[in-house]
Ligand SMILES: Nc1ncnc2c1ncn2[C@@H]1O[C@H](COP(=O)(O)OP(=O)(O)O)[C@@H](O)[C@H]1O
């Protein structure tokens with residue numbers, strides 16, 4: 001059985017699905033990509049049993065067959081070939097030969113029957129969203145997801161649908177990020193799901209075609225995203241995400257506005273001399289100046305200041321500097337607003353005048 | 367059966383069941399009585415492991431003839447007279463139970479001549495019946511003779527071990543007493559033969575001799591004296607250098623007001639004080655005596671008085687931890703005996719039992735002795751000069767296998783190190799660098815000979831200690847949580863959480879939130895990244911047990927230790943002579959610098975004498 005395909009026609013779908021393949025695997029078949037050829041449609045599938053990625057490409061072939069190939073090796077081989085190569089794949093019992101020009105690679109195949117298949121997703125909630133919007137929504141909040149926390153339900157992103165509002169929330173227990181997007185139509189059933197870290201990162205990576213629409217389906221166990229030939233499926237985290245609404249500070253009435261880039265630059269400077277383990281920084285809101293100051297265990301100290309628009313009482317408050325920098329990087333607007341309570345209370349950081357994205361950060365007691 | 371008052375004899379036998387378990391418990395009670403009587407000489411004579419006969423003779427104050435019978439009567443004691451007194455027990459005995467209990471399970475003869483009396487008297491007890499008082503011969507003090515122990519309690523007799531085992535128990539027990547009271551002469555005979563005898567140790571050198579006899583020369587040669595006295599708490603004794611650690615917690619002697627006790631609080635405090643300089647599975651060796659106001663300690667919690675309860679256990683914990691920790695920190699180059707490699711090998715893995723007399727190591731030279739402290743255990747503080755041990759027998763054996771071929775890389779040699787070393791001031795006990803060997807060791811020359819330093823290990827310790835002092839402020843910085851974390855605990859733990867008032871110095875904010883759950887509102891900022899639940903559970907367990915916890919500190923130290931490891935010079939970094947000398951100077955000024963963060967030694971001394979020995983010179 002022989003198959004001929006242009007290098008880039010094969011690399012493109014493989015590149016999209018490669019993310020599910022872990023570098024180290026206890027189960028050898030998880031290191032492979034499943035090829036399913038059916039009436040000229042070649043479908044590629046990878047999985048780590050949590051996430052499944054599928055993409056397909058039309059090929060010229062007169063037979064139907066299923067086989068596997070080592071995913072990373074095939075990926076590296078294809079990338080190493082000249083762009084205009086034609087790849088010839090011939091399949092025997094247990095070996096496949098990949099040939100391009102005078103280069104020839106013999107790869108071993110594992111049984112396609114052993115490749116784990118995902119159960120079909122009996123979705124109850126569906127909606128459409130353009131890739132660009134979904135990507136923006138996720139990438140505004142993904143940085144504050146917990147990583148390997150024992151509170152497993154924090155190791156992911158909360159996706160919430162209510163009416164025509166789609167919201168994404170993440171928290172690691174010290175800070176919380178919230179973003180929302182207005183859907184063009186009402187969704188019949190309200191729903192909350194938690195997508196695990198890796199699924200979130202893969203989804204963001206896959207959304208590379210801004211204007212294309214994606215269809216999202218949610219069941220109790222899975223989220224599925226279809227867009228063009230691409231199909232992404234991820235298991236959900238089965239747990240109760242904390243009620244983010246109760247975390248939002250409501251009566252922080254001291255409001256300070258600063259230039260986002262100026263503050264970001266100042267923080268990047270003083271960070272050099274902040275404690276490398278908890279990165280403490282002191283922010284002092286007073287009159288028309290926001291001063292930032294950090295010191296390290298060697299008693300070295302850094303100070304900077306930016307212009308501030310502030311009418312509240314002077315306030316000094318400590319933060320993990322990383323937490324503030326993360327937020328300033330994600331916000332796109334020219335200025336940012338700090339809504340402060342007292343020096344022990346959580347702070348709301350957001351672009352002025354909009355409510356589609358907000359960040360809550362807990363101070364530290366310096 | 368109608369309720370009836372038990373006959374005295376039976377009551378005594380029941381009490382004996384608690385107090386008198388085996389021959390060594392008889393000896394313990396009798397010897398304690400002698401100590402209480404102010405004796406300065408106690409002789410213990412044993413026959414057949416104590417089952418046949420136990421005789422304890424002392425030169426104490428004695429018992430007046432008219433009180434001899436009383437001494438054998440239950441709950442008769444001259445030591446306390448009211449409950450108030452019980453709060454301030456300073457004596458070893460106080461229950462008035464021992465003599466009648468012993469008399470109920472053996473044949474007992476009590477002979478005594480009270481101070482000032484011109485005649486001794488004796489009384490016999492058999493089956494709980496007392497004989498009349500008769501004149502007897504005894505120059506002074508008291509002799510108690512206990513024969514046929516458990517003759518009327520077959521069940522106990524069955525549980526007796528071999529003569530040898532029972533005697534060993536007595537031997538260990540008596541040695542503990544000898545450790546606790548150096549000023550008392552103690553001797554032990556078994557089946558007519560002298561097993562050992564120790565003269566009263568009223569001078570430094572006699573105390574030292576006694577310790578050597580009881581714990582071995584190596585212990586004494588490698589132990590530092592400690593003596594701290596603050597706010598009514600006093601700790602004295604000997605702490606072994608970390609290199610002299612043991613695989614079992616078998617050389618740990620602790621006395622509270624002279625009483626040998628087992629105590630978790632104390633054990634934990636000492637172990638933690640050494641934690642920074644010992645491998646995980648090694649145990650420190652020490653003899654420590656705590657002096658404390660008798661009102662602050664409850665000795666009446668255990669029939670055999672082997673346990674005590676401190677009224678303010680967290681104060682005691684802190685005091686012991688602090689004192690020992692400081693003392694351990696000061697073990698540094700120029701402090702005590704040098705741990706030569708021969709020493710390391712011959713003692714560290716030593717399997718022998720701790721209390722065995724050992725006469726196989728030649729006595730160490732302890733350098734000049736400067737002024738003495740006024741303690742019963744006083745050994746003069748060691749001079750600040752490097753003090754070299756005599757050549758160790760293990761040395762030739764150890765170095766016999768050294769390759770005789772020349773080294774592949776000739777070490778780079780400094781300019782005339784001889785001159786430098788000769789003019790070396792005393793304040794540089796580690797001497798001056800000569801060369802670096804294979805990128806791993808620094809070779810230095812000091813007055814006594816050669817010093818070999820493990821460069822990475824030494825630098826790691828220096829970096830670690832520096833980080834620890836820099837970080838002392840940052841430790842308590844607290845990161846409040848956005849959402850309090852609910853943790854389920856036992857009810858007793860929730861109680862402890864509620865009562866504990868030292869949360870904020872630990873960087874935590876924790877409240878009780880139900881019968882058996884607590885809410886964490888803030889965590890130490892340095893540790894905020896990892897999972898905090900496990901740490902908090904450990905902290906709570908400590909608090910329940912000890913009313914204090916150093917877990918947070920421990921965890922931060924682990925973190926700093928990792929940082930130190932990454933921030934230290936690695937093997938194969940070529941160091942210039944100046945850099946090497948700086949390393950030696952830093953080591954001299956750094957606490958705990960004789961051990962790396964993992965408890966391994968950072969340097970060893972080879973004396974000229976030892977080097978000569980390698981070449982059979984001067985033999
Ligand atoms: N060796 C001794 N020298 C002087 N007095 C003694 C001696 N042994 C016992 N006594 C006296 O006998 C009493 C009873 O001893 P004991 O039964 O051991 O009770 P306790 O030691 O608890 O008081 C002691 O209080 C003490 O007055």
Ligand SMILES: [Mg+2]
Pocket residue numbers: 395398399458459460462464465
């Ligand atoms: Mg007694």
